[in-house]
Amino acid sequence: MPLELFLSPSLKLLHILLVETIKGEKRMITLKSFITEIELVTKINLVFSQKPALKSFALDNPFRVVFDFSKVQGISPKEIPVNKYKIREIRFAQYQPEVMRLVVEGEEVLFYEVKSSQNTVSIEVWANLLKGRKIVLDAGHGGKDPGALGAFGLKEKDVTLKLVLAGKVLIEKLGGEVVLTRDKDVFIPLPQRVKIANSSNAQAFISVHLNAADDSTANGIETYYKDHREDSQKLAQALQQSLIREFDLKDRGVKTATFYVIKNIRLPAVLTEVGFITNPQEIKLIESPAGAARFARVLAKTLL
Numbered sequence: 001m002p003l004e005l006f007l008s009p010s011l012k013l014l015h016i017l018l019v020e021t022i023k024g025e026k027r028m029i030t031l032k033s034f035i036t037e038i039e040l041v042t043k044i045n046l047v048f049s050q051k052p053a054l055k056s057f058a059l060d061n062p063f064r065v066v067f068d069f070s071k072v073q074g075i076s077p078k079e080i081p082v083n084k085y086k087i088r089e090i091r092f093a094q095y096q097p098e099v100m101r102l103v104v105e106g107e108e109v110l111f112y113e114v115k116s117s118q119n120t121v122s123i124e125v126w127a128n129l130l131k132g133r134k135i136v137l138d139a140g141h142g143g144k145d146p147g148a149l150g151a152f153g154l155k156e157k158d159v160t161l162k163l164v165l166a167g168k169v170l171i172e173k174l175g176g177e178v179v180l181t182r183d184k185d186v187f188i189p190l191p192q193r194v195k196i197a198n199s200s201n202a203q204a205f206i207s208v209h210l211n212a213a214d215d216s217t218a219n220g221i222e223t224y225y226k227d228h229r230e231d232s233q234k235l236a237q238a239l240q241q242s243l244i245r246e247f248d249l250k251d252r253g254v255k256t257a258t259f260y261v262i263k264n265i266r267l268p269a270v271l272t273e274v275g276f277i278t279n280p281q282e283i284k285l286i287e288s289p290a291g292a293a294r295f296a297r298v299l300a301k302t303l304l
């Protein structure tokens with residue numbers, strides 16, 4: 001006869017609670033979802049049934065970063081070949097009866113960062129992709145010169161600075177060097193910007209601007225270089241293509257111009273108009289944190 005029938009109602013409740021607790025303790029963690037985004041900084045997102053304890057470390061020959069998640073069961077092994085951005089492969093398996101092991105194998109040393117909240121673990125992995133690369137980033141306008149005034153009261157000088165600073169963070173994370181013509185809201189005369197670039201020993205100069213028009217539907221991206229400067233033309237084409245791919249905005253093309261900065265800088269030098277500040281949808285997309293991250297990715301890719 002089941003035990004429950006002999007128990008008083010309150011004892012019965014206690015019994016049920018005890019059984020539930022024991023069951024709960026025995027309950028193992030399972031992996032609910034696994035998503036990877038292969039990028040300059042590769043993202044791996046894992047969702048578990050409960051928060052697992054995590055141990056991470058690096059191994060050599062070949063270089064691997066290893067993540068052990070304890071109390072995780074029922075893992076079917078998976079291998080994801082990457083062969084991009086110095087990452088060879090991402091794989092995971094049931095390493096021990098109660099340990100799931102995730103491994104990211106690299107062609108060389110990889111760096112990583114882990115963030116977890118509740119049942120989700122987010123891992124970023126990247127290599128020193130831009131080691132030895134140096135770029136000058138020029139945030140258009142600044143200080144007393146606001147540049148174009150756009151939708152939502154946005155000023156060109158603020159958006160260009162935001163974009164350039166995002167680029168700096170990513171490029172430096174990937175081991176590259178960034179020289180900024182300004183890192184805050186100050187007025188820097190054009191000759192001074194040229195001087196900074198010409199004494200920088202960098203591989204490229206990118207001046208960041210936003211277009212403006214009376215017609216708030218005017219849209220798209222365009223990039224300028226100085227005529228008869230083949231190195232600048234190449235950079236302009238690569239940057240423009242990459243911007244269009246990343247933002248999926250109208251391609252207004254690569255054009256020649258004689259703007260002061262691109263005319264006087266000896267490095268491959270371009271000026272890009274990353275969309276219209278006067279177009280509400282476009283500027284919302286560009287100046288959002290996600291937009292700045294996309295722009296940063298584009299800048300970093302021009303240095304690969």
Ligand SMILES: [Zn+2]
Binds near residue numbers: 140141148209
């Ligand atoms: Zn401008």
